[in-house]
Amino acid sequence: MLLMGEDRIDEAVAHAAKVLRGAADRDWSVPAGGLDWTCLKTAEHIAGDFVAYAGQLTGRPTDAYVPFETALDDGTGPDGAIRVIEATGRMLAAVVRTTPRGVRAYHPYPCGSADAPGFAAMGVAEVLLHTYDIARALDIDAEPPASLCEAVLAHLFPHVPPAPSGGTPWTTLLWATGRGTLPGRPRLAHWRWHNAASLPAGPLALRQVTPAAAADLAAGGTGGLDWVDGGPFEGTRTAAVMVMKAYAAGVYRPEWGMYALIRTADELAVGGMGFHGPPDDNGCVEVGYDLAEGARGRGYATEALRSLSRWALDRAEVGTVLAVVDPANVASQGVATRAGFTRLPDRAPNLAFGLSRA
Structure with missing residues (x-):
């Protein structure tokens, strides 16, 4: 824990x-x-x-x-x-x-x-x-x-x-914290810790999920959050496992990780959204998302995707935000389209949607 x-x-x-x-x-x-x-x-x-x-x-x-x-x-x-x-x-x-x-x-x-x-x-x-x-x-x-x-x-x-x-x-x-040495690592002269960020998204806030919270979610817990009915959904737990694997491998970058979607009116978590990793060499970063069943049909995912995509495209290293969606997942396709994404060539067997910097 x-x-x-x-x-x-x-x-x-x-x-x-x-x-x-x-x-x-x-x-x-x-x-x-x-x-x-x-x-x-x-x-x-x-x-x-x-x-x-x-x-x-x-x-x-x-x-x-x-x-x-x-x-x-x-x-x-x-x-x-x-x-x-x-x-x-x-x-x-x-x-x-x-x-x-x-x-x-x-x-x-x-x-x-x-x-x-x-x-x-x-x-x-x-x-x-x-x-x-x-x-x-x-x-x-x-x-x-x-x-x-x-x-x-x-x-x-x-x-x-x-x-x-x-x-x-x-x-x-x-x-x-610059107080000791470790095999294979240079001693640090300067250091900073990292507090989890919170990004506004209309009625929601996107809050970074720390590896500590991801470990709890991956183990079947709540991640320290209060959830709406039906949450967290399977995709959120899968994303938490991805965070833990990246953290354990020493390649995790928190800003390009996972965010919990929090409804600020009652501080309930309604879903998860985040990146599959940092931007690639072509400036493309892939995003994924899901909502708990009790929070669907209210525009939450669309609002959150707009906000997170704007945040990403404001970074110099990002030119395109990519969403890859199962052809049977019509709801997720609608989220991407309403958030301003357009169809790209398919990533067989899935559909691809992209949003690029203007």
Whole structure:
């Protein structure tokens, strides 16, 4: 189970508190490993991230961070700093637990906003990694449970290939954040995590499905979503398997992956849509889609296909969006036609429809 939520925050905070209490009697005025901050300042930073992320989800700004800071009282020592990490971590967990689906707030990477699972994942990443930074300086072990590392990687680092031979989820996370090395990979000097994007489409939003959510869908789960009757449909689960295969092979590019179609009026998922992979050398990218039976006949797929096609054709590397449809699937042919696609030479035994940049 790789989905991200308040339980992951609680697990990560408990891990950090246990690790750090093992070194509470040491000198926290020394610089944390790899940072300019002292260990005490790094602990303050962890707490500040927790409160800042909670503030983003409660204040819900769309273009900036909520303007406040968190600081330890003068004279606070290691024991007090650990208690502050525990308290602020629980604050973030409580906010994530009570934030309605669909709420997004400003965060710069990479699409300008994140949802509650995204802020939860960032909080988990911050506490795991900065606990490691402190532990390095104090010469103690800080390796977290592998399941936590896998969840962070599958949510925030979908562009990072999974652990190679000789690596683990923890060493992969350290490599992905410039803190370690992996066999056959150059050390990173610069890095960014990736929050799932949300694209508007009339009454819908197209929300990127992370490898974490795809794994749950592929295993028969909901992907962390609430679905209309009859969902998710078979095509959505098949697409989730494709995402997982690409992720496992280290070739997954999240922007050219899978999107859930969310009806914003009630935050119910009505279907799935996405690409079969990145654009080919000729600038052609193939799209596929399906709707749950309880959501058909309302124009949802057409609206979503228009929106996703516009997004794709705005990318310099795309010249044509291709839809390949079974001849017996008259409904899908109608979706493509209403979205502005025109017939192309058949891709036997299927029909082909294309939309090109004007």
